[in-house]
Amino acid sequence: MPRYRAVVAYDGSGFAGFQVQSKRGVERERTVQGELIKAVNQMGKNPQPAIKVVGASRTDTGVHAFGQVIHFDLPFDIPAEGVRKGLNTILPRDILIKEVLLVPDDFHARFSSHSKRYFYRVSTQDYVDPFKRVYTGHFHWQLDAKRIEEALPDLIGEHDFASFAASGNETATTVRTITRADVIVKADEQELVFIFEGNAFLYNQIRIMVGVLLEIGTGRRPVHDIVRLIEVKDREQARYTAPAAGLYLDEIAYN
Amino acid sequence: MPRYRAVVAYDGSGFAGFQVQSKRGVERERTVQGELIKAVNQMGKNPQPAIKVVGASRTDTGVHAFGQVIHFDLPFDIPAEGVRKGLNTILPRDILIKEVLLVPDDFHARFSSHSKRYFYRVSTQDYVDPFKRVYTGHFHWQLDAKRIEEALPDLIGEHDFASFAASGNETATTVRTITRADVIVKADEQELVFIFEGNAFLYNQIRIMVGVLLEIGTGRRPVHDIVRLIEVKDREQARYTAPAAGLYLDEIAYN
Numbered sequence: 464m465p466r467y468r469a470v471v472a473y474d475g476s477g478f479a480g481f482q483v484q485s486k487r488g489v490e491r492e493r494t495v496q497g498e499l500i501k502a503v504n505q506m507g508k509n510p511q512p513a514i515k516v517v518g519a520s521r522t523d524t525g526v527h528a529f530g531q532v533i534h535f536d537l538p539f540d541i542p543a544e545g546v547r548k549g550l551n552t553i554l555p556r557d558i559l560i561k562e563v564l565l566v567p568d569d570f571h572a573r574f575s576s577h578s579k580r581y582f583y584r585v586s587t588q589d590y591v592d593p594f595k596r597v598y599t600g601h602f603h604w605q606l607d608a609k610r611i612e613e614a615l616p617d618l619i620g621e622h623d624f625a626s627f628a629a630s631g632n633e634t635a636t637t638v639r640t641i642t643r644a645d646v647i648v649k650a651d652e653q654e655l656v657f658i659f660e661g662n663a664f665l666y667n668q669i670r671i672m673v674g675v676l677l678e679i680g681t682g683r684r685p686v687h688d689i690v691r692l693i694e695v696k697d698r699e700q701a702r703y704t705a706p707a708a709g710l711y712l713d714e715i716a717y718n
Numbered sequence: 719m720p721r722y723r724a725v726v727a728y729d730g731s732g733f734a735g736f737q738v739q740s741k742r743g744v745e746r747e748r749t750v751q752g753e754l755i756k757a758v759n760q761m762g763k764n765p766q767p768a769i770k771v772v773g774a775s776r777t778d779t780g781v782h783a784f785g786q787v788i789h790f791d792l793p794f795d796i797p798a799e800g801v802r803k804g805l806n807t808i809l810p811r812d813i814l815i816k817e818v819l820l821v822p823d824d825f826h827a828r829f830s831s832h833s834k835r836y837f838y839r840v841s842t843q844d845y846v847d848p849f850k851r852v853y854t855g856h857f858h859w860q861l862d863a864k865r866i867e868e869a870l871p872d873l874i875g876e877h878d879f880a881s882f883a884a885s886g887n888e889t890a891t892t893v894r895t896i897t898r899a900d901v902i903v904k905a906d907e908q909e910l911v912f913i914f915e916g917n918a919f920l921y922n923q924i925r926i927m928v929g930v931l932l933e934i935g936t937g938r939r940p941v942h943d944i945v946r947l948i949e950v951k952d953r954e955q956a957r958y959t960a961p962a963a964g965l966y967l968d969e970i971a972y973n
Contacts, residue, residue: 474848527849551845559848590806593729593814594782598849 464536467546468570470562471499475527476597476708477557482521495522495531495558502553503535506546510538519572519715520579523667525597525707530561530580530714534572570717578642579664580713583657583673583705599654600673600709606680608648608655614679617689618644618659618672625696627675629667629704637696639663646676658713667704674703719791722801723825725817726754730782731852731963732812737776750777750786750813757808758790761801765793774827774970775834778922780852780962785816785835785969789827825972833897834919835968838912838928838960854909855928855964861935863903863910869934872944873899873914873927880951882930884922884959892951894918901931913968922959929958 479492483500499516507514519532537546547563554560569575586592586599587606595601618641625637643660657676659669675692678684685691692700734747738755754771762769774787792801802818809815824830841847841854842861850856873896880892898915912931914924930947933939940946947955 472848474851556846556851557848559845590814591811593727593812594853596729596811 464538465540466534466536466566466568466570467543468532468534468564468566468572469547469550469560471495471531471533472529472559472561473527473531474557475522475525478524480522480524480526481518481528481531495528498555498558499533499535499550502550503537505553506541506549507537507539514538517572519576520712522710522712523707526710526712527598528712531712532572532576532715532717534566534570572715575717576663576715577718578660578662578716580643580658580660580715581664581669582659582711582713583669584709584711585655585657585673585677585705586653586709587655588653597708600706602677602705604677604681606655606677607682608646608680610682610686611646611655611676611680613686614676614689615644615646617687617693622693623696624665624668624693626692626698626701627668627671628665628698629671630698632666634665637665639665639668644672670705670707670710671701671703673705673709675701677705678703719793720795721789721791721821721823721825722798723787723789723819723821723827724802724805724815726750726786726788727784727814727816728782728786729812730777730780733779735777735779735781736773736783736786750783753810753813754788754790754805757805758792760808761796761804762792762794769793772827774831775967777965777967778962781965781967782853783967786967787827787831787970787972789821789825827970830972831918831970832973833915833917833971835898835913835915835970836919836924837914837966837968838924839964839966840910840912840928840932840960841908841964842910843908852963855961857932857960859932859936861910861932862937863901863935865937865941866901866910866931866935868941869931869944870899870901872942872948877948878951879920879923879948881947881953881956882923882926883920883953884926885953887921889920892920894920894923899927925960925962925965926956926958928960928964930956932960933958 478495481495483494483496503514516535543563543565547560550560584599586595586601591601621640623638641661645658647656733750736750738749738751758769771790798818798820802815805815839854841850841856846856876895878893896916900913902911
């Protein structure tokens, strides 16, 4: 059975996250994975057993993706470009398959990944733009971008990010490596865009990091509070989690 | 009673158009006007008789606005800036009051207007971007932008636009004056943006004009078919109406 890898974009505002949520085997809410499974199985002519779809990242309710990566096996050979077109014809319009490649059997969307890039859009308007309400986090307190820029390098490197993991986190270790942490100030659009790159991230880690950075920006936290938070390894110290709407899974890199 | 004029932006994707649709006095669908009436009456402390909200343009289901204009009378004097903030606090997040001005009693959002500007976004991707699906019209046929640019001046001036009015049009005359008709080609974003300005427009006129221009762009219609369509005054000749999702009421000018 040939294995395919696909790059998937979706508008997260209409989904209860990426992962299928089932209760007693009954799918209860609309998920990205649920729609992908339906489409892939329709394309594979409803085979038994059903084709599985494995995603690289289980994005939460309301989180968007420009470059989620999935893999799946089809019961027969179809050219990759035909798979892309076929799936796009079947899928609802809030999911788009951007690229499909035929890959070796041992490729795994999650375990073969080498790094991930996310960005987070913050709208700093006094009242939120109607066209941004589900595409940005909204934060209307006065921010000093210089303080945020000074704080960002504190995240870079291999650290124990236990203070930045939400309680749903189930990974064995909370040590992660961040290789990029930037902010772009778009003054005209009254937006800040954070960019983070790393080997992997803990549950809600980026939204908690953004929350801390925004509190640093207002002066509520000292500029180098991230150093202290890494030290204390206490999730109670960083409670504000920035809203899901601003988060985008941008790109996943493979070797 | 002081009269206020407000500039209103809304994401049309969650509304059954601007105008309240009632059946036996019961509001049946979510409309922009319905939400504005609720907010203004809440701000006016639920007066009897209820405060009316008059809009400049009855945008259709799915049509967006950056600059809809409304007027309403409040039973007491509140500074205009306080009205703006108060309404934004009450209104749902897909409607935003951008500006409020105190105006003379004879100001009328619809009848005092002098010209209107709309734009229309067309996505020309093969499959539609999930983030554009409710914010652009999608047209994936090959377009020659030069043909469209050559056709656009044919719309300028005072013409009988009967061929460009949908069947719901109820105005006494179908003569209108268009002062601007442009297209911007955004090659990077695979988008065309049409801009139209005129004294007023007929029901669905812009969406029908865009439909004709796109058919000129594909070569299905001759470049100067608009001259013929203005001549024949026959709405059966221009059947394709571009989707509501791409249309934006951008700005309304007053004397």
